[in-house]
Amino acid sequence: MLAASMLLLAGCAGAEQGDAVSQESSEAPEAPANRAGASPVPSPAAAKQVDCTASEETVFSCAMPGGKRLAVCAPSAGPAQYRFGTKEPELVLRGGKWARAMYSGGGEAQIAFANGDTRYIVFSRMVRTNFAAGEPNYPAISDGVLIMRDDELVAVRPCAGGQADMPVQYDAAERVFAQEDELFTDETMRADPDWSR
Incomplete structure (x- = not known):
């Protein structure tokens, strides 16, 4: 189950809002054939590490369970990058869009990156828990990534x-x-820490 979950983070290869580069082991799915007129997926040479470098702006960064890391980095030139992996990225997505909403006593920001029919939505949210x-407000704060395929969680x-x-x-x-x-x-x-099904 854990291996399957990690493969979900590595995702399918392809591009919608940006370019995707997967450096996952041989277990990763192969990239689909290029569509007519589409350029090949670029080389991952620019992303040598998961965390943002000194020449990049860190938009988001966190440790993930299992010792992996996730970062959204903005280089001085070119599109922003979503990076996931250990020391070296297993998945790099380029491009992205963002959205935000204000809540009573909090708010939320989301950054969505596409990889074919899979979207990785990085989020930071704070919601009020006491009305x-x-x-006091007693805010619940949560950060992470949500993975959706064909608009299904x-x-x-x-x-x-x-x-x-x-x-x-x-x-x-x-x-x-x-x-x-x-x-x-x-x-x-x-x-959210107190969310229950």
Whole structure:
């Protein structure tokens, strides 16, 4: 089950909003044949590590359970990158879009990257958990990535400990990504510490 979950993070090869590069082991699915007029998937040479370099702006960063890391990095030139893996990326996605919403006592930011029919939605959210008059808000904070295929939820992967090293940076996301009017999904609520099925 764990191996299958990790393969979901590595995903299918392809591109929709950006380019995808997978460096997964031989267990990763092969890239589909290029569509007419589509350029080949670029070389992963630019991404030598998962965490953002000193010359890149960190838009999001967190440790994932199992010792892996996830980062969204904005290089000085070229599109932003979603990176997932250990020391070296197993999956690099380029491009992306972002959206945000304000809540009473909190808010949420999401950055969506496409890999064929699979979307990886990085999120940072804070929601109010106490609505009693005069009482503290007691916010629930959660960060991670949500994986969807054909608009169906595949997995919710919270950051280790439930929170990111660096949650989505709104100013950076505003500069780097095209902004959508609405959040990509409301399924991120499943990552809230008190969420129950």
